Amino acid sequence: MMFDGGSIVLTSVYPCMTPTSRRHLYVRKHGPVFNTLLERNLLEISNGQVRLIGVVSAGRHPRNAINAVIGELPHNVEVVPIHKGHRWGALKCATCDATEAIWSTPRNADNHARSLLRFVAKHLHDEEG
Amino acid sequence: MPVYEFTMVLDRDLSDDDYDRLFEAGLDDCSPGSENGHGYIAVTREAPRLLDAIVSAVHDTVRAGLRPVAIEEEDLLTLGQIAERSGRTHESVRLLAAGRRGPGGFPAAVGAGNASLYSWAAVSDWFAEKLGVVVQPHDANARLLAAASHILRARALAPTEDLALLASA
Numbered sequence: 001m002m003f004d005g006g007s008i009v010l011t012s013v014y015p016c017m018t019p020t021s022r023r024h025l026y027v028r029k030h031g032p033v034f035n036t037l038l039e040r041n042l043l044e045i046s047n048g049q050v051r052l053i054g055v056v057s058a059g060r061h062p063r064n065a066i067n068a069v070i071g072e073l074p075h076n077v078e079v080v081p082i083h084k085g086h087r088w089g090a091l092k093c094a095t096c097d098a099t100e101a102i103w104s105t106p107r108n109a110d111n112h113a114r115s116l117l118r119f120v121a122k123h124l125h126d127e128e129g
Numbered sequence: 130m131p132v133y134e135f136t137m138v139l140d141r142d143l144s145d146d147d148y149d150r151l152f153e154a155g156l157d158d159c160s161p162g163s164e165n166g167h168g169y170i171a172v173t174r175e176a177p178r179l180l181d182a183i184v185s186a187v188h189d190t191v192r193a194g195l196r197p198v199a200i201e202e203e204d205l206l207t208l209g210q211i212a213e214r215s216g217r218t219h220e221s222v223r224l225l226a227a228g229r230r231g232p233g234g235f236p237a238a239v240g241a242g243n244a245s246l247y248s249w250a251a252v253s254d255w256f257a258e259k260l261g262v263v264v265q266p267h268d269a270n271a272r273l274l275a276a277a278s279h280i281l282r283a284r285a286l287a288p289t290e291d292l293a294l295l296a297s298a
Binding site for chain 1: 145148149152158160162163164205207239
């Protein structure tokens, strides 16, 4: 993996930052924060820019509509953290192994949440059975 | 602009890289997944017409290196979509669902509040049984989705030029 300089632009709000820097956080290259994010596969590096592609806090999606769905799952559906590429995680049905991606930055969070709710609804029979 | 929802079944299962390719091909408004060894994309797309939503979603999927081989209609609907299919106002359907109008016993929802989803199969049965109203089970959109699915299945079976000849026969 190459990194050829430039500042680090985090496009998602990092939990410990204040919302004063227009969603850009400048982190020292190869500093402790940089290395931690890199180890957790939370950084995407291209054209000298580094983007934060996942959230650091476990279990909480940045969009409330999605949290509302993943906060009330039946016992047979779980959230699998991925934090890789554009995927924040996935819903997984423990009974039939079906999965559905949860995007980090869906185009429309409400629509994405509704789609995830459909996944949950389709796998409720597993809970009843 | 209306939002159209349907599921595209893919020709193979999804790899880790496929998810990012789908996102970058413009399917960031959809939810790809995997079930029984087959990939699928749950499409939730704003478009002027259903036809535009289908064509653009198929185009985006092909651009990501995958091939849709079938389309499934969505059974779980919002109250707004139920109102549209049953020819009632949103408020009328909301009151029926809440039991504040009509005989009660409206099929239970999944989720809560604005995110509630209802099974169209269960709701259309309820309309017939409790209100004596037969709501059209296959409206124009359902027929278009079925036609699109047949075309995708045909494309998976025969070369495009053969299909063009067959279509013009």
